[in-house]
Amino acid sequence: MEEKDISRAVIKRLPRYYRYLGELMEDGVERISSNELSGRMKVTASQIRQDLNNFGGFGQQGYGYNVKYLHSEIAKILGLDRTHNMIIVGAGNLGQALANYTQFEKQGFKIVGIFDVNPVMQGVSVRGIEIRMIDELPEFVKDNHVEIATLTLPKAKALDMAKLLVDVGVKAIWNFAHTDLNLFMPEDVIVENVHLSESLMRLSYNLSRFEKDHKQEQGKI
Amino acid sequence: MEEKDISRAVIKRLPRYYRYLGELMEDGVERISSNELSGRMKVTASQIRQDLNNFGGFGQQGYGYNVKYLHSEIAKILGLDRTHNMIIVGAGNLGQALANYTQFEKQGFKIVGIFDVNPVMQGVSVRGIEIRMIDELPEFVKDNHVEIATLTLPKAKALDMAKLLVDVGVKAIWNFAHTDLNLFMPEDVIVENVHLSESLMRLSYNLSRFEKDHKQEQGKI
DNA sequence: TAGATTGTTAATCGATTAACAATC
DNA sequence: TAGATTGTTAATCGATTAACAATC
Numbered sequence: 001m002e003e004k005d006i007s008r009a010v011i012k013r014l015p016r017y018y019r020y021l022g023e024l025m026e027d028g029v030e031r032i033s034s035n036e037l038s039g040r041m042k043v044t045a046s047q048i049r050q051d052l053n054n055f056g057g058f059g060q061q062g063y064g065y066n067v068k069y070l071h072s073e074i075a076k077i078l079g080l081d082r083t084h085n086m087i088i089v090g091a092g093n094l095g096q097a098l099a100n101y102t103q104f105e106k107q108g109f110k111i112v113g114i115f116d117v118n119p120v121m122q123g124v125s126v127r128g129i130e131i132r133m134i135d136e137l138p139e140f141v142k143d144n145h146v147e148i149a150t151l152t153l154p155k156a157k158a159l160d161m162a163k164l165l166v167d168v169g170v171k172a173i174w175n176f177a178h179t180d181l182n183l184f185m186p187e188d189v190i191v192e193n194v195h196l197s198e199s200l201m202r203l204s205y206n207l208s209r210f211e212k213d214h215k216q217e218q219g220k221i
Numbered sequence: 222m223e224e225k226d227i228s229r230a231v232i233k234r235l236p237r238y239y240r241y242l243g244e245l246m247e248d249g250v251e252r253i254s255s256n257e258l259s260g261r262m263k264v265t266a267s268q269i270r271q272d273l274n275n276f277g278g279f280g281q282q283g284y285g286y287n288v289k290y291l292h293s294e295i296a297k298i299l300g301l302d303r304t305h306n307m308i309i310v311g312a313g314n315l316g317q318a319l320a321n322y323t324q325f326e327k328q329g330f331k332i333v334g335i336f337d338v339n340p341v342m343q344g345v346s347v348r349g350i351e352i353r354m355i356d357e358l359p360e361f362v363k364d365n366h367v368e369i370a371t372l373t374l375p376k377a378k379a380l381d382m383a384k385l386l387v388d389v390g391v392k393a394i395w396n397f398a399h400t401d402l403n404l405f406m407p408e409d410v411i412v413e414n415v416h417l418s419e420s421l422m423r424l425s426y427n428l429s430r431f432e433k434d435h436k437q438e439q440g441k442i
Numbered sequence: 443t444a445g446a447t448t449g450t451t452a453a454t455c456g457a458t459t460a461a462c463a464a465t466c
Numbered sequence: 467t468a469g470a471t472t473g474t475t476a477a478t479c480g481a482t483t484a485a486c487a488a489t490c
Contacts, residue, residue: 009481011426015419019399033447042404045447046483053449061448062490078422079429097318098417103399109421147428172428174421178240178324183263188431192424196319196415198236200330200395201299203413205232207368207393208300210409230457254471266471267459274473282472283466 010051014078016041017051021071033064083108085145086174089161090152091116091124091131094176098150099126112144117157134161138168150174151181159184162191231272235299237262238272242292254285304329306366307395310382311373312337312345312352315397319371320347333365338378355382359389371395372402380405383412 020041024032038045052058052065058073059065075081086109088095098104099114114131116122121131132140140146149170153161158177162185165173172190175181182191241262245253259266273279273291276298280286296302307330309316319325320335335352337343342352353361361367370391374382379398383406386394393411396402403412 007481011423014426015416015422016401018422019419035447041401044483046485047481049448050450050482057449059448060490061488062446064447077426077429079425080422084425084428093318093321097314100314103418104421107418107421109425148424171431172424174424180237180262190424190427190431192420192427194415194417194420195236197324197328198240199413199415200325200328201236201239201301202232203369203393203395203411204300204305204330205235205298206411206413207305208298210392210411228457256471265459267461268457270472271458271474278473280472281466282464283470285471 006054010054013043013047013051014074017048018071018074018078018080021067021074024067025071029067031064031066034059036064080108083110084147085110085112086148086150087111087113087115087141087144087146087170088150088152089115089137089165090150090154090157090176091118091121091126092152095150095152096126098152099129109148112146113140115140117153117161134164137164141165141168141170146170148172148174150176152176155179227275231275234264234268234272235295238269239292239295239299239301242288242295245288246292250288252285252287255280257285301329304331305368306331306333307369307371308332308334308336308362308365308367308391309371309373310336310358310386311371311375311397312339312342312347313373316371316373317347319373320350330369333367334361336361338374338382355385358385362386362389362391368392369395371397373397376400 020037034045034048037048041048049059052070055073055077058070072081086104088099088111091099091114095114095116099111105111111127111129114126114129115134115137116131117134119133122133124131147170149165149172151158151162151165151173155178158175158179159181162173162175162181166185166189170189172192173181173185175191175193176196178195178197180193182193185191241258255266255269258269262269270280273286276294279291279294293302307325309320309332312320312335316335316337320332326332332348332350335347335350336355336358337352338355340354343354345352368391370386370393372379372383372386372394376399379396379400380402383394383396383402387406387410391410393413394402394406396412396414397417399416399418401414403414406412
C-alpha cells in the first residue's frame with residue numbers, strides 16, 4: 001500500500017528516534033515539537049519531519065507530536081510490536097555475552113536457543129538455556145518458529161553456517177563474523193552486519209587524524 | 222598538508238577495503254584493478270578510485286593497485302601502524318567478551334586493563350588481566366598511556382563514567398552503552414558508538430518489511 | 443480567532459557515477 | 467608502441483535543509 005522505498009539513511013535514524021521518545025516517556029513528557037526534539041537530538045527539525053512523513057502524518061499542526069503515540073507507531077514500523085524468536089549460533093564469549101543480555105528480550109527479541117559446533121559445549125547452559133549441537137538445528141528452527149539467527153562464529157565457519165541457517169528456514173541473520181555474508185545470501189534473507197573491528201578502526205582513524213591536526217596546530221604557533 | 226575534510230561515508234568504507242585487501246594478500250594476489258575489486262566488493266570501480274584518491278595516488282595507470290602496498294597505506298591512514306593502549310570499563314558479560322577477544326590485539330589495540338564499579342569484581346581476572354576498581358583509574362591511565370576506553374557499562378552509569386574518563390586523559394571512547402555520549406563530550410574526544418539494539422531494530426524493520434511485501438505478493442495472485 | 447507547528451514542495455548541498463584525458 | 471587502468475573532472479542522483487501554505 002504505502003510502499004515508497006524508504007532510504008537506508010532514514011531507517012538508520014528510526015531506532016534513535018525510538019530511543020529518545022522512550023526516554024521522553026520515562027520523563028513524563030506528553031508532547032514534543034520537531035523543533036524541541038531537534039534540540040535534544042542534534043538533528044534538524046526539518047529532517048525529523050521529513051523522516052516521519054515517510055511513514056505517515058503522526059503529528060498535528062499547532063501541537064506537535066504525541067510522544068506515546070509516536071513511540072508506539074515507530075515500534076510498529078520497526079516490528080517491535082511483536083515477539084521475534086532468535087537463536088544464537090556460536091557459544092563463544094560474544095555469543096554467551098549476547099545470550100546473557102536481557103535488554104533484547106525486553107524489546108521482543110526472545111532467545112530460544114543457543115548452538116555451537118564444538119562438542120565440548122554440549123549441555124552447558126547459559127542463562128538457563130542449554131547449548132545444543134548443530135544437528136538439532138533444523139528441527140529446532142521449525143518447532144520454535146525461529147526467525148532470527150545471531151551468528152557469532154569465527155569468520156572461517158560463518159559462511160557455511162549462514163547457508164545452513166538459510167536452508168533450514170531462518171529469515172534473518174545478525175552477523176558478528178568479520179565477513180560480508182550478504183554477498184552470498186539469497187535476496188529474501190535479511191543480513192544485518194555488526195563489524196566491531198571496523199568500528200574500532202573508524203575510532204582509530206579519528207584518533208590519528210585528531211593527533212595529526214593537533215601537532216600541526218602546535219607547529220604553526 | 223593534505224587536509225581536505227574526508228567525508229564520513231568514505232571513512233566508513235575504508236576498513237572494508239582494508240579487510241578485502243588483507244584477504245587478497247592471504248590469497249597471494251599481488252595486484253588488483255579497481256574494476257576487479259569492484260566485482261568482489263559490490264561497489265563501483267569509480268567509487269573505489271574516488272575513495273582512495275582522497276588520500277593520495279596509490280595506483281598506477283595500466284597496472285592497478287599493488288595489494289600489499291595499498292593494504293599498508295590504508296593501515297597507516299586508519300592508524301593501524303602503531304599500538305593503541307585500551308582499557309575496558311565495565312566487566313560485565315560484554316566487557317569480558319571483548320576482553321577475551323584476541324582479534325583486536327592483532328590489529329594493534331592492546332587491552333592493558335579492565336575496570337569495574339562493582340567491588341565483587343575486584344581481583345577477578347580475565348585473560349590474565351586483573352579487574353581493578355575505578356579509584357585506580359587516574360593513575361593507571363597516566364602510567365600506561367591509555368588512549369582508548371571501551372565503555373561497557375549500563376546506560377545509567379555511562380555518562381558520568383565517560384566524563385571521568387575524559388578528565389583523566391582518555392582520548393577516545395568506544396561506547397557500547399545505549400546513550401549518545403557524543404552530545405556531552407568535548408570536541409576533542411573521539412566517541413565511536415556501537416548501538417547493538419539499534420542494529421537489531423534495523424534487522425527487525427527489514428524483516429517486517431519483507432514479510433509485508435511477501436504477503437502483498439501473495440494477495441495479488 | 444491568532445499562534446503554533448506540521449506536512450510538503452522547492453532549493454541546496456553532498457555523494458555517487460560516468461566519462462575521459464593522462465600516463466604507466 | 468598499444469593496451470590497460472588510473473586520477474580527475476563533469477554529470478547525475480539522492481539526501482538534507484529551507485521555506486511556506488495548510489491546518490489544528
